[in-house]
Amino acid sequence: MIGPSLGKTSAVGLACALLLAPGARAAEPAQTWATQMRTAMGTLWTVEVRAEHPSQALDKAFAEIRRLDGTLSTYKADSEMSALNRDAGGPGVLLSAETRELVGRAVAHARNSGGAFDPTVGALMRAWGFRTQDYRVPDEATLQAARSRVGFRHLHLEASGRIRIDKAGVELDLGAIGKGFAVDRALSILRQAGATAGRVDAGGNQGVFGPPPIGTVWQFGIRHPRREAALLGVLALASGSISTSGDAERGFWRDGVRYGHVVDPRTGQPVRDCLSVTVTGPSAEVADALSTTLYVLGPDHGIPYLAGLPGYAACWVLPGPDADHWRIRSSPGFPALLGAPPSELAS
Ligand code: ADP
């Protein structure tokens, strides 16, 4: 995370002032930049846009983000996700086509990744206290009980359009893909509102299009995994998205061990041999799901996995020989991190 941002990556050189588009002629409607910040989905969102009516575009984008928070949140009792989870073990529920399709894509990520990504991790998130921020290392019996309530194969997308969870206590949690989906939706709303450039930043998930307010490429600070307010390097992107999963933001220390909120569904344990993963690629939703998946898979399995996903690339920050050092490993195609330490072992 850099500076005061709550996110794990953050655009550098953010212009909050209104700027006239370079080269705009008097006869053309003037396009200006505007920025707005709001909280949704448990995080701080920053949206900046260049448009003829930027504040209208911003309002529409935030209305969409709020709407999706209302459907996908497992914290809101009246959301579609909560209705589905309450029905676990029951006959199934009819959800909107949008949610059903998103769940379908989440299940595809689960299947393709051999269960490294699994949208039914809800019971494990509760067992480790990530839901209520009442963090604890669960005892063996609690862990086994939670593990028995995890598994994407308990989810059935039926021909009738219903989604059915075939076991009580299995809980769908789209925390690893929902924010990315909302970033893509907000970007598309900005475009529909006539924007020619913009950025949607949900902390760990961001997407950009068009030229930035300053310079020619958007720049993203990749936060140092262990040093608050320090940068590991800067990544430049002309368009597309970037997603980071890590243990720095949501997690706890116990006896010198860091337990982060990405769990390996196959063991029930928080992943401990990775500090962060940053993924770039065209879709924020796919990058979001991938950063979680690749965090679980690690580079040895993750780099071959990415070979089947053209357009996506990743960079892992891995522990080094001691707590003060770490290693960086990138997949082919990952842009060079500007200003990153030149050596393999950074401190
Ligand atoms: P962030 O929410 O910080 O952007 P991620 O995208 O990596 O980070 O999502 C982490 C969230 O995803 C967790 O809070 C939990 O809700 C869910 N989750 C944890 N482990 C997994 C997993 N292996 N597969 C799918 N979802 C997961």
Ligand code: MG
């Ligand atoms: Mg994710």
